[in-house]
Amino acid sequence: MAEYDFIVVGAGSAGCVLANRLTEDGRHSVLLIEAGGSDLSPWIWMPIGYGKTFYRASVNWMYMTEPNPELDGRPSYWPRGKVMGGSSAINAMVYVRGQPEDFEDWKAMGNPGWGWDDVLPWFRKMETNDAGGSAFRGDSGPLHVTTTTSGIHPLCRHFIAAGQELGWPHNPDFNGARQEGVGAYQITVKDGLRMSAARAYIRPARHRANLHLRPNALAMRVLFEGSRAIGVVYRHRGQQVQARARREVILSAGAVNSPQLLQLSGVGPAGLLRGLGIPVRHALEGVGRNLQDHLCIDHLYRSRLPSLNEQLRPWHGKLAQGLRYVLARRGPLAMGVNQAGGFVSTRPAGGRANMQLFFSPLSYTKAPPGKRPLMSPDPFPGFLLSAQPTRPTSRGHLAIRSADPAQPPEIQPNYLATESDRKDLLDAARLLRRLAAAPALAAIIAEELRPGAGVQGDAALFADCRARAGTVFHPVGTCRMGPDPACDVVDSRLRVHGVGGLRVVDASVFPTLTSGNTNAPVIMVAEKAADMILSGPAA
Template identity: 55%
Template sequence: MDETDYIIVGAGSAGCVLAERLTANGRHKVTVLEAGGSERRFFVELPLGYGKLFYDPKVNWLYKTEPDPGLAGQQDFWPRGKILGGSSSINAMVWIRGHKADYEEWKAAGNPGWGWEDVLPAYRAIEDNEAGADAYRGKGGPLFISANLKGLHPLVQDYIAACEQAGLPHNADFNGARQEGAGVYQMTIKGARRNSTARAFLRPAMKRPNCRVETRAFVTRILVEDGRAVGVEYRQGGAVKQLRARGEVILSGGAINSPQLLQLSGIGPGGLLSSHGIAVVVDNPNVGDHLSDHQGLNYTWSMKVPTYNDELRPLWGKALAGIKYLLGGYGPLAKSINHGGGFFRTDPGQPRPNMQLYMQAFSTLIPRVGERPLLTPDPWSGLSLGLSNCRPTSRGHIRIRSADAGQHPVITANAYSTDNDVTEMLAAVKMLRKIAAQPAFARLVEKELRPGPEVATDEEMIADFRARSGTVYHPSCTCRMGPDAANSVIDARLRVHGIAGLRVIDASSFPNLIAGNTNAPSILMGWMGAAKVLEDAR
């Protein structure tokens, strides 16, 4: 029988960190099982290449939600990484930790050790921040964070100036003392290449003899004996295999795959499992529940001045961008499309920012089949301002469709299903137009293209954002942390309630959704989760 000390299911944002941390002392044999393949692909490493990965089944699970009444009955598309590095290998590379109050809420929900004073030292230890160390940033850690201050499109400064004129001050560091304001995003980019967790954490770990990584290994079931997780069953190369754990089984498949695997293994809502002929091991209706995700959309303008559309649309422009990138490691291909951004409150009564901004000197209104056309933008000078809600109150759920692990689960997003979320988004899209109306921006604008000035009333704006919104790829909380199995799946040490030797360590573990991009807190889960595993082993 094949054995190891720790099994990590999923080599994603958290799983790669776990592998590095658990193998560092040399005492433990760790095996990582990843359903996808290698991250060493050109369009993965090329920062702007992630548009090519958006619909690529070789690296992407290609999930779709159920038709959503909150999105005008549409099915939303949810790309998730099926590759070493997980979604850190296909995401937009923005490094945002979240607001410090988010973590205080984690602690207040009955999760000791997860407050801001607990997570800040971990973040500083993780980071090798190009901007240098201070009370908030770290230097010398395994993950290089680009300050993203060089080679920005000149329109970024006009955007920041317009935000200031609209009452949103400049913020030089969203991960610093305050989150609110407009500025430039830090990025997980190193040496003009994507700095995924596979690159920063897993590849160094793979050089150690006690770290084994199996790709194309699709885990279908957790093996449970006498109330303890003792291993997993997986498919690889047409064969069904088993791997047993002397220590623990750790799920790091993310907000969709981790609850799906628990349910397939008999841990979840009892009625659902029984209806699919699965023996109930632990009846916990919270498994797959409490799904939370940020919803967002773009407003787009044609501009009187050149944007990245002018550089990347023509063949000669693509060629020039390629030469800049290959010979000098600079130009638009060396960055994410989200150069600028920010956080704001939709009304002064909000205790902290509840909306996130994205500025793109770029537009992609003309679709292309089979890809997100980042490398083939619109044939005019276009610019987009986007936003997403930071603390949605709408909740969805993940449910297995059948006992067949190969079938995608039912994803019910329930976007904009509360009046609060609709009211906030209406105020937020009005803020986009307020920014665009400021002198620093308005002097450069030719006209609003989408949704267009004909969308003017509250009812029309609501109908528009329901029709055009979608996920900003931050699903979380489906195996959420909490002290009581009555309303959570795992405890503060990330151990599954009711089963020994089993943890969930990924974005599904969040007690509630943080304000901002979720890659940084997913990496944090892996870092802090590994420390808890090692402490408990001692």
């Protein structure tokens, strides 16, 4: 059995960070196991190519949830990265840290060391912002963050102006001194190429003798001696292989696969495990519970002015933009489609933003469910306005269906289970109507296509939300960090309660969902965890 100091399961946003940082000084050996393969695909490296990887099984787990009662019984499609870089290789690249209050909430839930002042240094350490360093931003980290203001489509400026007409300030940096306002999003792109976690952290480290990469390897279970994790069993090239960890096993497989692997290994709800014939190694009821996700509603418009549709729909437009990208790495192919947006409050007293906005200067009215064909938009000018409540209160769960690691788990997001979430989503739809009525946008709207002018009144508007609202692909919380082993899974140092030599480091440890996109805080968690692991005693 091969031995390493650390075994990291999952080469996603967190696992890539850990593999780099734990091997950086040359003292420790790391085995990095990834179920997917290489990220060397043009559809991964070209920013807008995520429209292709969104539904590609070779790089994507392509999960489906259980039907959700409050969404008219619809299941949700959950793309998750199965490739070097994980979901950072197939996401929309929007870079948002969250609000300082999000992390103060984490600390208040019994997690010392996770308040805003505690995590800010790690956010700064991980990034190189193209606008330079500051008290809030980094200028020498491995993850490059690009400001898109100069490259956004002209329609985005109408959205920003409409927001200002509603009293929201223009914010040039949602990751700076404040998050509130409207503006252009920053994205994880450098020189016109996607800056995934694999590009940022693994490519500079891949030739280190103490880093052992094992792609196309499916982790099957964690190995134990007594109550201590001592290794991993994985399937590689049709064979079962065992690897031993001298110090720690670290699960970084994400909010779906980390709790799945714990349950497969006998760590989780005892009743579930016994019912499937899995020996209970350690009963931990919180594994797979506390699932949270962002739910979003889109409104779609026909535009009086040109949009990206005319550039990306016809063959000659594809050719022109393709040549522009190949020759200069510029243009719409070098960006995402969520080009502008913002964070605002719909609460009467104002205060902390509770809504995230997205503006996309293209439209697609005939997309298959769960799919956005970014290179085949509508044959007329159009755009999308979207809004998502930032801090949902509904909680779902995740559970394995069998002892077979290749079988997808049961995922029940439980969207809109609380009255608070139902009210917030209706407020989101009302907010989009207010935005569309602001003079700067009203002047360029030829027609509201979805939900349409016939949908009037709160009841009809909420019925449209139930029929069309969808995930923004931010699942977290299924191995929640907290002090209580009765409901939490890891402690504030991300060590699994009641089990030695085992940590979880990824989005599953989030106590609550952060206010915005989740890739940036996942990378921060991994940076902080790496320092914890190297500077403290073994778990």
